[in-house]
Amino acid sequence: MDATAIIALVSAVIKAAVDLGPTVIKGVDDATPFAKAIFDDLINKKVISADDLASLEAKLAALEAEALAPLPPEQADDI
């Protein structure tokens, strides 16, 4: 993924956060560790520990579980 795409993706997260009011803080907080990982990897050349990597992957797993939880029943006027 190139620089333009990464910036566009971070902007998309911000846009989703700004547009959706009360969920904004959680959305940005969820994105922060991943944006930081990209930043640390590319600019700081930081040696990420096994614990840091495990923490990122645990965060991914937690977000996936939230996102993929069953939805409320569909309603007739849903689009």
Add this chain to the structure above:
Amino acid sequence: MFKASFRALSIVLAVGLALSAGACGGGTLGGKLGDIAVNGVANPISNTRFATIESAYGLALAGANTYIANYRKGNRCTVTAQESITNPCSRRSVVTAMQGGIKDAQKALGKARSLLINNPQLDPSELLDAAQAAVDALTGLVQKS
């Protein structure tokens, strides 16, 4: 909301500055993945690429989760009440598409991760390309939402 937006903008600027400075590739996040590999020779280039793809997936996932959470809270777009500045709702059709995109990315990343850890001597390019494509597809859904 302003405080959260300011923090988010700081992240964008930081990532943007980092990338524009030409500090691309050669990171060590992926190298550490190689150090964790149980068998075989570590492949830092592939591992770095994988770690970058996974981090980008995390960003897309955070955005998708925000949109999906909005739907769960009852902010549904309907036939008579579609999205607008005063109605930041979520469409069920987009929510289910995002869930499908997340599952596709999960599978693709899982295959690439498994190969990198268990068979680091093999060429993971095809699986990494597939993982990248799945993450790009999810990214596209988030950006359009």
